[in-house]
Amino acid sequence: MRTTQANRRQFLKAAGPAIAMPYVITSSALGAGGRAPASERIVMATIGCGGQGTGDMQGFLGFPQVQMVATCDPVTGHRENAARIVNDHYHSRDCKDYNDFREVLARPDIDAVLIGTPDHWHALITIAACKAGKDVYCEKPECLTIKEGRAMADAVERYGRVFSGGSQRVLGDYGDWPRLVRGGALGEIKEIYADCWGPSGDCYLEPQSVPPGVDWEMWLGPAPWRPFHDSLISGGFRPYRDYSGGGMTDWGAHRFGAAMFAAGLHRTGPVEVIPPDGKDHKLLTYVFANGTRMYHGGTGDITYKGTEGTLPGRHKTPTARVDMEGYRGEGGIFGDFLHCVKTRELPFRNIEVAHRATTVCHLGNIAYWLNRPLKWDPVAEQIVGDPEANRWLDRPKREPWAI
Template sequence: MAMKRVSRRNVLQRGAGLAAAIAVPCFTPCLRATRAGTTAGERLTMGAIGLGGQGMHNLKSFLTCEDLRVLAVCDVDANHLQRAKQTVDAAYGNQDCNVSRDFREVLARDDIDTVLIATPDHWHAILAIEAAKAGKDIYCEKPISLTIAEGRAVADVMQRYGTVYQSGTQRRSNACFRFGVEIAQSGLLGRLRELHCYYHNGPTCPPQKPEPVPDGFDYDLWLGPAPYEPYTPRRCHGTFRWLYDYSGGQLTDLGAHFNDLAQWANGTQESGPTEYEGWAEFPKDGLFDTPVRFGVVATYPDGVRMIIHDETEPGRGPRGNKFVGTDGWVSVDDTGKVTASNDEIMRRLSGAQRGYEYMMGHHRNFLDCVKTRAKPIAPPEVAHRSTTTCHIANICLRLGRKLTWDVGAERFVNDAQANGMMARAMRSPWRL
């Protein structure tokens, strides 16, 4: 049962308890008050954690919301931190934005209602769980987790604390992609047969020599729960996603979007496929270790297939989705282009459903739901189930064999090795 939420700004017994919590890796759950809802015009507050490329995209969009005030920014890289502070201060015309290198200082603040989490993937679960325990509502970049077990933990904790959690799968709020989903669900395609998800190939990187950690970069905190490795620039920041210690390559980077839309189109947002098989080419050497070329077919109990491609079809265009039924198909790509098998489908496409809007609708939905306590368009259980399809695809490719998944039990069937890959050890002292 979700915990009832009342005003989080009247949290009891904060001072000494949270001051002590900052000195340890994780918060201890405690009695705390939470938000029950706000008036439509009330201004919310936010702390932003993780301000590299995607974090700054999110931050700049949130700064356009008149009913939100960003009070603090947090990053382990001093350069990112300074850039973020300058951006916030410029937006508000003052010098008030607080800066922090440690996320625990942001979570301890009683005047912050919401947090933006845009760190590398291996931090998403820990940060989201600690933010929920601290009484914050959460906008967290995708994927929801580094592992299946982490995703299950995040979804359960958000339910337990009554947290409004929006996954950063912003294509759910883009009218062009929603049109494709609506057509798939409308019956115009007949019975669905195939859910195509088009990504890109993964990159490679030659071996990298260890380097001194740059001044102003807390590399140990950046690693956090991940295994220790010597610092090299291409391990961190924008290229972290090509290393399995921190992410899952294209399968979780783009899969968190396009598998999610396929699940939605298929009406299986809180379940998923039960059989997975595929092929992959991994880097032969060098720093990166996630798949370069790959293909996966994930089959649902009714025979519908989710087909994951590493490249788009010749002449098809950019990454996106194509939903194919017995009576037709509809396709949407990342330029906002919509195509379909017949004119009847295209006649339903309005001018407002053409083109690609990057972020704003998704952020607006999150803030509105924080105020009303409604379920956002990308809630944690849905994000977990979609991301699970990505993690299983990766496990399938790393093991090099077909896998059977029990959707209800969230376990692999008769495969102890695959079940052992559902979670990963965390470097001490970090834990969920």
């Protein structure tokens, strides 16, 4: 016994603080102050710290199980501002800011990333994050092209990651409407009107000098090179095709996605897309295999027309409340994602649902850009009999970026 005690004293004396430190457990590690214990926390980073990215980040900071540890953006002011918000929230200086997202993904302590970059970066960072073993919450529209969306879905499945798209406006905006529609309050759905702005186009902004603190090459990334303009780094990129699909993919991801979910079309796609011709087709028209028609336009939101009623408008009361897929956990789509990170369930807006919603938006843009009808195979995900239109399913990427 005396020998054992002596050996232990000698060992502790030699090891010094290195062995003593683990026995000091802080109150924050145990979950004091409303925070989850360290073992229950989800360690996150924010990649893309403009207005939407930082806004989403602040939403995640409201969950005690989240520990935000890093911010990343090629605009120094954006990432430093986001890091300041995080550090003020935790009353610490532990959040580190990065210029290059690859440094963030290389950190083994990070469990999940929030991607709030411009649209042209979503797919590349999502796929890299999946390869790095991170779960992903990605703002809508989840991809710049249809092929990117499929590549994202393949990566999520291949690497076993949890992915949630960033459209919270299905149940969040429309309350009980999806249950009414699915419960038969309108009878058989015949027509849907989903209003949003139009497609993106070419960028003709005047060149400006790149200011200090902006890594313009990294901001452009896979997009074609063009001179700097300050509106692009200030949220004004959406009208331009190199970075976004315009209003069609911005609010279209919300409204087309919500309409397809309510009508039970959210796991498929249209079979035909017809642009307006000023005669038989006043609005861009999507035709689904079951005969439902969805139009781009209407009264400023979503309108459903069925055989026995309309929304908004008169409709019958369903005989039974519909038990349908919905958010898991608590706290809307953020809470849904965090719950699924822990349980490994499918989030409400999982990658397949997100991909189908954005596919509709992209197909609408292609029909507008080419000004001709498209036949779409939602299983093969190909435009039938139109090689030129099929080339729009993806875009070339500027080296060295590739999927």
